[in-house]
Structures are given as structure tokens and as C-alpha cells.
Amino acid sequence: MHSTRIFLIGPMGAGKTTIGKRLAQQLALPFYDSDKVIEERTGASIPLIFDIEGEAGFRRREEAVIDELSQLDQVVLATGGGAVTVAANRRRLRERGTVVYLEASVEKQYERTRLDRNRPLLQTEDPRARLQALFDQRRPLYLETAHVVVSTDRGSARSIVDEILRRLQDLNGKA
Numbered sequence: 635m636h637s638t639r640i641f642l643i644g645p646m647g648a649g650k651t652t653i654g655k656r657l658a659q660q661l662a663l664p665f666y667d668s669d670k671v672i673e674e675r676t677g678a679s680i681p682l683i684f685d686i687e688g689e690a691g692f693r694r695r696e697e698a699v700i701d702e703l704s705q706l707d708q709v710v711l712a713t714g715g716g717a718v719t720v721a722a723n724r725r726r727l728r729e730r731g732t733v734v735y736l737e738a739s740v741e742k743q744y745e746r747t748r749l750d751r752n753r754p755l756l757q758t759e760d761p762r763a764r765l766q767a768l769f770d771q772r773r774p775l776y777l778e779t780a781h782v783v784v785s786t787d788r789g790s791a792r793s794i795v796d797e798i799l800r801r802l803q804d805l806n807g808k809a
Contacts, residue, residue: 635752636671638659638663638707638708638709638731639704639706639708639709639711639730639731639732640657640663640704640705640709640710640711640731640732640734640802641666641704641707641711641713641727641730641731641732641733641734642654642710642711642712642713642714642733642736643717643718643733643734643735643736643775643776643779643780643789644715644735644737644738644776644786645715645738645743645765645768645772646715646740646743646747646753646756646765646768647742647743647745647746647747647765648715648736648737648743648746648786648801649710649736649738649786649794650715650736651712652712652778652791652805653736653756653786653791653794653795653798654711654712656771656791656792656795657707657795657798657799658710658757659708660795660799661712663708663709664706664709664710665709665710665711665712666703666706666709666710666711666712667684667685667711668696668699668700668703668711668712668713668714668717669696669714671699671703672695672696672699672782673724675699678750678788679754680692680714680752681751682755683695686747689716693716696713696714696716696717697720697723697768698721698722700713700717700723700726700727700762701722701726704726704727704730704731706731709731709799711731713727713728715768715772716768716772718772718775718776718778718779719771721770721773724775724778724779725743727796728779728781729763729778732779732781732782732802732805733780733781733782734778734781734782734783734784734798734801734802735776735777735779735780735783735784736785736786736794736803737776737784737785737786737787738739738785738786738787739764739787740762740765740769742786743769743789744761744762746767747761747765748761759801768798781805782798782801782802782805784797784801
């Protein structure tokens with residue numbers, strides 16, 4: 635069997651972990667979430683890493699983990715929302731596998747993340763405005779990196795996974 639590497643990118647609250655787990659299950663592939671791997675290896679939560687090392691320190695750790703995991707032969711990898719802010723991550727993901735951008739509106743992101751205290755970038759007076767700013771900054775990077783774009787605003791996780799599988803099949807059919 636040829637190498638299967640599927641990388642999920644997108645903003646926080648787009649469903650990368652939920653969709654990624656289901657997609658991996660459907661394809662009988664191992665699933666990794668780069669944030670979870672960082673937490674397991676450091677023994678610290680993402681917010682704590684941000685507090686101690688700042689965003690720059692976290693991004694260095696994230697880049698190393700993405701570099702490693704994106705080289706596995708059979709994998710579904712969900713990246714953190716800001717992974718695309720590092721040019722090396724964008725290049726590696728795009729070159730090493732098929733990148734699926736899970737797109738979510740700012741409204742949906744807010745709805746899904748507003749009660750989550752484990753999101754350091756949202757610990758601000760106006761989380762909705764912060765989500766909008768991140769969306770405006772990162773969306774062009776997601777689009778530049780992605781081979782496939784799938785909206786997660788509507789539909790069940792199952793229907794979104796089905797859509798991804800259809801789109802991947804179409805993509806592979808054209809290869």
C-alpha cells in the first residue's frame with residue numbers, strides 16, 4: 635500500500651481532533667493530535683507552555699513535533715490552529731501529504747470554544763474579536779497550504795468525514 639498521510643489544518647473549534655479521530659478510524663490509520671503529543675511529551679498543558687515559554691516557545695515545540703509526525707507513513711494528523719503561521723510547517727505539510735483545511739466561520743468557532751479555558755489565545759476581554767483577527771490573519775495561510783477545503787459549519791462529524799473521503803478520492807483520481 636502506498637503512503638497515506640492526511641494532515642488536518644484549520645482554526646480552533648473547526649473540529650480537527652473530532653474529525654481526525656473519525657477519519658483515522660474509517661481509514662484504519664493511527665491518529666495524532668500535535669497539541670496532545672506536545673502535552674504528553676512535556677507533561678504540561680498548552681496554556682502552561684504558553685505561560686512559561688510564550689507563543690514563540692510553543693511554536694518551536696510544535697514545529698519539531700509536526701516535522702516528526704508528518705514523516706510517518708500511515709497517519710492522520712490534526713495540527714494546532716496556529717501551526718500554519720510557521721512557514722516550515724506549511725511547506726512540510728504540503729509536500730509530505732494531503733492537507734485538508736477544515737474551515738469554520740468565526741461564529742461557529744466562538745460557539746464551540748467560548749467555554750473552553752484550555753485555549754490560551756482566547757483568554758482575552760473579547761474572544762470573538764480575537765477569533766476574527768486570527769481568522770483574517772490565518773485564512774490565507776490555510777488556503778495556501780491546503781489541497782482540499784471542507785466546511786465544518788454544518789453537518790455531523792460523520793457527514794464531514796464522508797465529504798473528506800469523497801474529496802480525497804477525487805483528488806487521488808486526478809493524480
